[in-house]
Amino acid sequence: MNILITGAAGYIGSHVAKQIIEYTDYNLTIIDNLSTGKKETILALQNILKNKESGTQKMEFIKEDLCNFKAIEKIFADGGFDALIHFAASIVVPESVLNPLKYYMNNTLNTINIVNLCNKYDVGKMVFSSTAAVYGEPKTIPVNEDAHLAPINPYGWSKLMSEQVICDTAKANKNFKYIIFRYFNVAGADLENRIGQSFPNATHLIKVAAQTAIGKRKQIAIYGNNYNTKDGTCVRDYIHVDDLAFAHIMGLEYLKEFDSDIFNVGYGKGYSVKEVIDTMKTVSGVDFKVIYEDRRAGDPAQLVSDNRKIINAYAKLKRFGLKKMFPRLFRYDNLELICKTALAWEKNYSL
Ligand SMILES: NC(=O)c1ccc[n+]([C@@H]2O[C@H](COP(=O)([O-])OP(=O)(O)OC[C@H]3O[C@@H](n4cnc5c(N)ncnc54)[C@H](O)[C@@H]3O)[C@@H](O)[C@H]2O)c1
Numbered sequence: 328m329n330i331l332i333t334g335a336a337g338y339i340g341s342h343v344a345k346q347i348i349e350y351t352d353y354n355l356t357i358i359d360n361l362s363t364g365k366k367e368t369i370l371a372l373q374n375i376l377k378n379k380e381s382g383t384q385k386m387e388f389i390k391e392d393l394c395n396f397k398a399i400e401k402i403f404a405d406g407g408f409d410a411l412i413h414f415a416a417s418i419v420v421p422e423s424v425l426n427p428l429k430y431y432m433n434n435t436l437n438t439i440n441i442v443n444l445c446n447k448y449d450v451g452k453m454v455f456s457s458t459a460a461v462y463g464e465p466k467t468i469p470v471n472e473d474a475h476l477a478p479i480n481p482y483g484w485s486k487l488m489s490e491q492v493i494c495d496t497a498k499a500n501k502n503f504k505y506i507i508f509r510y511f512n513v514a515g516a517d518l519e520n521r522i523g524q525s526f527p528n529a530t531h532l533i534k535v536a537a538q539t540a541i542g543k544r545k546q547i548a549i550y551g552n553n554y555n556t557k558d559g560t561c562v563r564d565y566i567h568v569d570d571l572a573f574a575h576i577m578g579l580e581y582l583k584e585f586d587s588d589i590f591n592v593g594y595g596k597g598y599s600v601k602e603v604i605d606t607m608k609t610v611s612g613v614d615f616k617v618i619y620e621d622r623r624a625g626d627p628a629q630l631v632s633d634n635r636k637i638i639n640a641y642a643k644l645k646r647f648g649l650k651k652m653f654p655r656l657f658r659y660d661n662l663e664l665i666c667k668t669a670l671a672w673e674k675n676y677s678l
Pocket residue numbers: 333334335336337338339340358359360361362363364365391392393394413414415416417418433437456457458459510511512513514526531
């Protein structure tokens with residue numbers, strides 16, 4: 328298979344590209360404008376491919392912006408792609424409130440364009456990165472895929488609109504199938520410390536805690552300690568990036584056998600902000616400074632996935648005999664391990 332991946336110089340896309348190299352012989356073409364992604368990440372992927380024993384697999388990197396529709400169309404026209412995995416997006420929620428059009432253009436408009444190109448150039452499979460932000464403030468925890476969709480910020484809306492475009496297009500074109508993954512909180516890094524979250528201003532709690540533990544930041548803030556949760560701080564579902572990445576490999580295989588679908592990807596387990604910070608303190612051995620600030624607008628008290636649907640899908644696939652299988656879909660469901668890998672990456676990474 329020839330796979331096109333957008334945004335694979337970034338955090339999650341690079342872990343998926345790594346696993347495509349490790350677990351398949353699919354050829355990869357990566358498009359990224361390096362706005363938050365890094366050239367070093369592409370070099371690390373090229374090294375992983377070089378060190379792989381089987382020699383026929385290819386990876387090409389094209390530095391391009393998805394908003395350059397002409398250039399992107401040429402890549403589709405020349406590529407002969409069988410599948411698209413679309414990660415490239417803007418992802419900072421508060422920024423989306425201040426600058427919504429950036430999100431509607433970079434996320435929604437560019438997705439419309441590439442879905443259109445998939446149809447025009449017969450790319451029959453698409454895997455799309457969506458987010459738990461499409462649920463807004465869910466009424467029931469854990470939240471399942473049929474829950475009411477009510478984003479509370481432009482980032483969430485930009486992703487929900489993209490989902491709608493993909494679903495409607497697939498209804499009209501039977502040769503176009505999709506998997507939409509709604510990620511919960513993604514954290515950690517490659518266990519061999521070759522790639523990780525490389526954007527220094529990232530706002531993810533575990534990354535920020537790791538940065539604070541090694542002195543890249545002076546302190547970490549907890550926003551709100553009077554939520555109706557176990558210790559008053561917000562509860563989230565943290566998934567190791569390599570487990571999330573493997574779900575994408577599964578998604579590609581799933582589409583060979585089954586119809587389009589939407590899956591939550593999380594462990595179905597909630598940890599409070601305070602528990603996460605305490606775990607980072609334990610694994611780093613550093614009692615770093617924590618301050619308390621007011622709640623941030625639009626932070627739901629709890630966001631935990633109901634992940635039964637994706638676990639059942641994996642079991643269904645197993646019966647069809649996917650080649651590279653693991654006994655469990657989620658292998659790294661361990662907060663200490665997630666924090667350790669995030670910390671190791673932060674120490675390794677110079678920015
Ligand atoms: N990180 C999370 O916790 C999380 C949670 C839910 C959903 N997601 C989704 O996962 C996807 C990947 O997120 P990430 O954390 O890896 O972010 P990231 O910023 O590390 O990666 C995004 C990549 O896309 C590239 N990019 C952005 N706009 C582009 C454009 N116009 N043209 C070409 N390349 C462009 C960036 O340079 C970067 O390499 C996003 O779609 C995001 O919405 C992430």
